[in-house]
Amino acid sequence: MDKKLILYTRNFCYFCQKVEFFMVNEKIDLEVRNISESDVFRKELMTGGGKTQTPCLFIDGVAMYESDDIIEWLGENYHARAN
Numbered sequence: 001m002d003k004k005l006i007l008y009t010r011n012f013c014y015f016c017q018k019v020e021f022f023m024v025n026e027k028i029d030l031e032v033r034n035i036s037e038s039d040v041f042r043k044e045l046m047t048g049g050g051k052t053q054t055p056c057l058f059i060d061g062v063a064m065y066e067s068d069d070i071i072e073w074l075g076e077n078y079h080a081r082a083n
Contacts, residue, residue, distance in 0.1 A: 005078075007070070008045045008056040011036035015067040016055045022071045028078050 007023075009016035009032055020032070035042040035052060042052055049056050049063035056063050057070045064070055 004058070004060055005030040006058045007032045008041065008049075008054050008058070009034050010054045013054050018067045019055045019057075019070050019074075022074065026075065026078070028074055030078075 007019065007030060009020065011034065022028070023030070033041040033044070035045055035054060045054075045056060046052055048058060048061070049065070053065050055067055055070055056065050057073065058064075059073070064073060
């Protein structure tokens with residue numbers, strides 16, 4: 001299961017911080033793109049997902065929103081990919 005993972009976040013977003021805190025605790029390392037710091041990242045998110053809602057995890061090009069769903073997916077799938 002080799003999927004490209006990209007997490008889009010923004011500054012001062014509680015739900016983004018919730019996902020990032022989970023990632024730190026679970027030693028999950030994936031690409032994070034902050035749309036508050038890059039218009040390019042904001043446009044990518046809008047183009048790929050149709051909105052600028054964060055957090056947004058792209059799993060092999062498919063957008064997943066909602067922090068709890070992202071945390072659940074990462075908890076169930078991230079480490080299993082390495083095995």
